[in-house]
Amino acid sequence: MTITDEELAEQRAGLDAVRVPSRLRVVAGRFFASSQGRAGFALLALMFLLAFAGPCLGRWSYTDKDFTAFLRAPSAEHWWGTLQTGADVYAVTLRGMRRSLVVGLLAAVVGTALAAVVGAFAGYFLGWTDRALTWVTDLLLVLPAFLVLAIMSPLFAGGQWPLFVLVLALFLWMVTSKIVRSMTVSLKEREFIQAARFMGVPPVKIIFRHVIPNMSSLLVVDATLNVSAAILTETSLSYFGFGIQPPDVSLGSLIADGAKTAVYAPWTFWFCAGLLIVTVLAVNLVGDSLRDAFDPTARKGRQ
Amino acid sequence: MSERGECPAGAPSRDGHVLRPEPPERAGGARGPRASERAERERRPGRPGAAVRAEPVLRVSDLDVTFGSGTGAVRAVRGVSYEVRPGEVLGIVGESGSGKSVTSLAVMGLLPPHARVTGSVRLTGHEILGAPEKTLAAFRGKTISMVFQDPLSALTPVYRVGDQIAEAVRIHRRVSGEQAARRAVDLLDLVGIPDPxxxxxxxxxxxxxGMRQRVMIAMAIANDPDVIICDEPTTALDVTIQAQVLEVLKRARRETGAAIVMITHDLGVVAGIADRVLVMYAGRAVEVGPVDEVYYRSRMPYTLGLLGSIPRLDVGGRRPLVPIGGNPPSPAALPPGCPFEPRCPMAVPRCAEAEPPLEEVDAPGHLAACVRAGEIEAGGSPPARVQRAETGGRTAGPAAAPERPARPARDGREVVLAVKDLVKHHPLMKGTLFRRRVGTVRAVDGVSFDVREGETLGLVGESGCGKTTALMEILELARPQGGTITVLGRDTSALGARERMAVRRDMQVVFQDPLASLDPRMTVYDILAEPLRTHGTGDPGPRIRDLLRLVGLDPGHAARYPQDFSGGQRQRVGIARALALEPRLVVLDEPVSALDVSIQAGVINLLEGLKSRLGLSYLFVAHDLAVVRHIADRVAVMYLGRIAETGPVDRVYDSPAHPYTRALLSAIPLPDPERERARRRVLLEGDLPSPADPPSGCRFRTRCPLFKTLDESGRRRCADEEPQVRPFGEDHGVSCHFAERLNVV
Incomplete structure (x- = not known):
């Protein structure tokens, strides 16, 4: 390639390097530029702070029982009141939230990531890869998730909650992966993917660089929905006595217990239910802003 | 963007570098255009000679269309006025976003309710703007009718075509179903549908x-309307089909005596069919006048620019096109003065002050909106002089235009791409549960061509001829179904992974739609960095800056996303990506067909300049033969998966030896009214046969005008024996048994 001296000089003159922020930076910048994103993030951070640092403030631990106060309304002694067993609602709720937050967020992220990867590989390579992956997807779809989880619940008892997260995620991804697969099939025909192919970019890189980012809107929305789905699945599992086992508590088990006494002792129910609602709301706010942040075509504040 | 790299190529020509159609008999005084106009009238019997004096059937005055309100209001149409008389064809030309389609929708009353329309539209004396829906419905289809661009979406898929036409008849007339059906058949016959x-x-x-568009025309003329509005009626069609449809439109006008408002971006189509032209820019009419006046004595720099920026089919030799710099203004943020001022090579400070009114210039009926129209007129100057004298460096004078480098003879240069007997057949499957093969689509069926170093091969043909399939086969670098592909001396069927990667480095691609070929989620920096990183460049930063400069973009824009750019700029990013690895062969798949003409010229010039500067070879796939003539050295014409003719560009265009090439070339409208009227068209009959079931023998024989003149034995030969590409003069190949006889036809 020949470049004339004149041009070379011109290029030397403008040696200000092309400075371009990385994709991560751009997304982060856009995310925090929206007030919705900031609010969601702050709310979620607050929830985490409450769940992990909150118990230090209270005088009671979640295992303590105050035998002088059964089912008492909130007071200076017990900020959020007590349960029928004498347990402090504040301590128990925060403990439960700690579990639910971690389980819900992790399961959602793992589930969505699994859906994206399996769907994109099946859709991109088609052929045998597709057939094998589709078969696995269909198999997991027909397995009764609840039953499997119930059978496996003794495993989670011994503090094996990461396993619980994995199993929960394993039953969250199939439908999304089918959507991802069909989107990949159509995306594969797009010219920018073809251009990357003809450039010599390896297929796996194409999938992670072009295919999955172009479905980020779907994936973020899916992950957001999965957070609530995971928390609620965990809740219902715990409700039936599977999942998180006593003496450990989760928001689910608390809500289940609290629902019985909600009418005449609302504090047993409303604090944990309220926190669940706030958490899901925060996750939705974050998800919404994240989706816009990923999508450069979305313009916030356009007149 | 015109400052950089726009006009580096081509020879500096003495007589200026803008091609302006010169009327052939202009010097002949009395035999001027008027004489030929008269001749033209006599040739078109259906056209009332007194049309000029008749009352206008449609009179649009001060039409304003605004979408939205407040600061975000978009004034899509601003004070457009025009009128058409019976039997007259008014061509409305403009680029995308100029408001030409909105104008016609406003006339039909088809705009969505949130659009605010003011002004007046009088149809046969009745005001129809703001008229109640019921009144409008009585006019639509009866007095005024419309032909849309996309005939597939304009017809209801679940009703029979005849019933749809009959319905159009029965809405406005009290006739029996049987009569309506008979009328439908008559109309189909009129628009040239065989076996109606x-x-x-x-x-x-x-x-x-093409057949669907004929049906649309049949529906439009079903009730003998007074006005037919055609919105880009041929844009979606191939050129040979376009020529047929334009003929049908002319016949429809003759039969009904209706006025036609023809909206198009194609200056060639307008030159051929229109009596008067209205040029729109940024929602305004900037020049109106009789077609010859506007084409030969344009008064508005924008019109001059448009005419100068289209590549011409009928002119060989390379003259660089003169692109219009910059981009059309956004209708939401118009400059205070003349909207064309920022792009105008003749702009003076006065232009930025106020928008010039549309005023009559010396010729009757010729109006232009330019404060310097008088000067352009007095200078009597061809646009070349205007553009050059006034540029002052604004459009980057062609001083740097390098003459074509002296190259060794073609045989002495290296072959960068050789395709031999390439075959690509798709199986045609049927059934959902038990899929069985019911046939074969012979998309590419034995195609051979080669590209040598430093040359451009244009691969042309209508849609469905297999040119894109051939291209994809080459780009895949895999073993073809049949034949061989040799890229840079390496046979693709014997490539290992490492070698394939090396070949990919030397062969790059530019796609048609710049928006689709750039990942919308990546910044321009990442897009350009991708090939560099893939092929192991450490820090792509400096190279990206150079690349952006090379294609005439600001390196500071690297952090932007593709959608922040205009179409032409996006295509420049696509070209920069293709050049990132310093390839030797660039495959261009319709690189300019998605762009507006004024933008297109800049990209073509860029491609030409890059080629001579970087010593590239191009394989240029296009359906636009004028662009190919402009840019290519050699051309290969494809028909139904086979090469019909191949040879040096000037030879093929000036003396086509295959009847298909000849028909194809004659079907392309020229942006030159005089010549366009004088031309004799070789109209092809019918449509492209299905590639799943090509005719036996010569594939073109079903539509071939030469075939019809042959005797029995000649015809049998065409039907039985498939012609191979055979040498026809030096470096010129034709696949026709009777190419020698073509001149007899």
């Missing part, structure tokens, strides 16, 4: 694009 009685019972999907 049978075809009337077919469904829209059984028709080809």
């Amino acid at each position: 009685a049978r075809r009337a019972r077919a469904f829209p999907h059984e028709f080809s694009g």
